[in-house]
Amino acid sequence: MKNNIKAVALAAAVFCAMPYAQAANANEEATKRHLAALLAPGKDPKLAELTMFFTLMPKGGDLHHHYSGAIYAEQYLEWVDKEGFCVNKNSYTIEKAKPAGVCVSGQDVMNDNTLLANLLQRWSDKDFYNHSAIQSPPDRQFFDTFAYFGPVSSTNTADGLQRLKQRAIQENLSYIETIFEIAPIAQDLDFDKKATSGGVTEADFAALSAKLDQDQAFQGWIGAYLQNVKTAGAGIDDANFTLRYQPFALRFLSPSQVYSQIVSSFKLASSSPQIVGVNIVGQESVNVSMRDYALHMQMFKYLKSNYPQVKLALHAGELALGMVPPEGLTFHIKEAIDVAGASRIGHGMDIAHESNPLAIMKKMRDQKIAVEVNLSSNDFILGIKDQAHPVTLFRKYGVPYVLSTDDAGVSRNNLSGEYVLYAARYQPDYAEVKKLSYDSIRYSFLADVDKQRLLKSLDGKFAKFEADIAGAAASGKR
Incomplete structure (x- = not known):
């Protein structure tokens, strides 16, 4: 433990002594080597580390993003209750009328693990390949989901x-x-x-x-x-x-x-x-x-x-x-x-x-x-x-x-x-x-002014990300 602390401290001291551009380049190279190691040819990709790497990595934008399809079903269930609707537990559709005996609240769905699992199989692609025998073909499954949550998708x-x-x-x-x-x-x-x-x-x-x-x-x-x-x-x-x-x-x-x-x-x-x-x-x-x-x-x-x-x-x-x-x-x-x-x-x-x-x-x-x-x-x-x-x-x-x-x-x-x-x-x-x-x-x-603002912000975010990855990589080798 003490050796690791000393190694990180030494790396920090060396970093501080470097000109900024040189240190930034060193961090970028270290990050490059780290990703290459996660994707080493002939070996299975290290998916857990890749997930952490890309979660931490600054991502500029998501340019193909459907608002209604981006909201998770669990949030739509909250809105079902907020709007005074209910979920038909036989058809999994949202009902405004509340037919007796078959209509439950969104919270009731959330509290019933089986009911929630069945609803998610219809309102999303979740578990499709575990239950595909009872579902539509994949393309219909995907596009049909929007009709289920449609009654509340434009609310809230x-x-x-x-x-x-x-x-x-x-x-x-x-x-x-x-x-x-x-x-x-x-x-x-x-x-x-x-x-x-x-x-x-x-x-x-x-x-x-x-x-x-x-x-x-x-x-x-x-x-x-x-x-x-x-x-x-x-x-x-x-x-x-x-x-x-x-x-x-x-x-x-x-x-x-x-x-x-x-x-x-x-x-x-x-x-x-x-x-x-x-x-x-x-x-x-x-x-x-x-x-x-x-x-x-x-x-x-x-x-x-x-x-x-x-x-x-x-x-x-x-x-x-x-x-x-x-x-x-x-x-x-x-x-x-x-x-x-x-x-x-x-x-x-x-x-x-x-x-x-x-x-x-x-x-x-x-x-x-x-x-x-x-x-x-x-x-x-x-x-x-x-x-x-x-x-x-x-x-x-x-x-x-x-x-x-x-x-x-x-x-x-x-x-x-x-x-x-x-x-x-x-x-x-x-x-x-x-x-x-x-x-x-x-x-x-x-707009160009916003584009330049976000690109400049990315520069700073990547500098921090690469410094963090380089520091973690150096620590991991000790």
């Missing part, structure tokens, strides 16, 4: 954002760009009929936009959305954490409903500095999503021409061979970039099947269009992992990418866990994972 948003903030700080995450709430929506049956029969033109887009401008209920919803962002997000940003928002459209709705949501998303992003981009979500492989994909990209193109300052982070290519006919895998990423004008791509999983993938990846590299990589959900929903995952292509061909969580509450994961998966599967060196952290700020949609 201030509480939800604060919980997400505290969880982020706990794992040394500085920034979240959350896909927050569904964008305001309206329907126009004439537009839908024309879109599904003969197609629509830019003149039709313009006419529906003008109609929406005169829709007082629609405009009121936009105002309420802005107020919710302002109220729910009050007090979130501070020296340790920053949060920004993306409204979204649901791609499996009717054409006019999708268009109205994209319109309101652009208006929202133009009206608040807290709303930094727009998105489109929903299972990409279902019939309407596939049928209307090209139409949706034309909608984005038209509105992007009217709102050129608004940035797009579009879910594109979240598909695998066999989910849809082969031709359905050939164009989604390309059209998201070339037609819609996306600045980031969510998932990008079908890149190897796209027509001329090398040209697409070159364009993404040259134009710095980053991919939001979601390892856990790609594995669960699509069954794609390890060397089959296209992150191997992005690495090889220089396409920028970042690691993100997707739906941490549904997947029961966090961003540190995604870094652990990445390191264990692909054996990156320390420079690569450090760059991933910085890139998650560089490719964010933050």
Whole structure:
């Protein structure tokens, strides 16, 4: 024990005698060696130490983050009681009426281990592979979870954002760009009929936009959305954490409903500095999503021409061979970039099947269009992992990418866990994972002043992290 104390004291004395830059470089090299030892070729990755390493490591941002999917089921159960609802213990749905004999409180669910375990199998991916015989296929299991907690997912948003903030700080995450709430929506049956029969033109887009401008209920919803962002997000940003928002459209709705949501998303992003981009979500492989994909990209193109300052982070290519006919895998990423004008791509999983993938990846590299990589959900929903995952292509061909969580509450994961998966599967060196952290700020949609602030903060956080790792490594060798 005394020898260890002396060794650490000696190391500290030597450190103090070094010029600052030299000491910082020494700490970075020591951290690099430490991670390499955890990922030594030919040996099983040291997962416990990797978990600790990446939990401690500063992580810039989580850029593909669904608010409702990030909240854990246990928190939703609290809101069930707060809103005066109950849980049907037969169907595990949230009920507003409280049918006698089958309706229990959220606290009752929490106090009944069997009931809670059964609920978590439906409200999340937990224990799926232990009980998959009684569940839907993985993709349906994942997307079906949102209907269970949907009745309370848009309530208590201030509480939800604060919980997400505290969880982020706990794992040394500085920034979240959350896909927050569904964008305001309206329907126009004439537009839908024309879109599904003969197609629509830019003149039709313009006419529906003008109609929406005169829709007082629609405009009121936009105002309420802005107020919710302002109220729910009050007090979130501070020296340790920053949060920004993306409204979204649901791609499996009717054409006019999708268009109205994209319109309101652009208006929202133009009206608040807290709303930094727009998105489109929903299972990409279902019939309407596939049928209307090209139409949706034309909608984005038209509105992007009217709102050129608004940035797009579009879910594109979240598909695998066999989910849809082969031709359905050939164009989604390309059209998201070339037609819609996306600045980031969510998932990008079908890149190897796209027509001329090398040209697409070159364009993404040259134009710095980053991919939001979601390892856990790609594995669960699509069954794609390890060397089959296209992150191997992005690495090889220089396409920028970042690691993100997707739906941490549904997947029961966090961003540190995604870094652990990445390191264990692909054996990156320390420079690569450090760059991933910085890139998650560089490719964010933050205003430049905020981006520079967070990058500077990362410098200090990494200096401390590397000093801690170097000190622990030196102590461990004594």
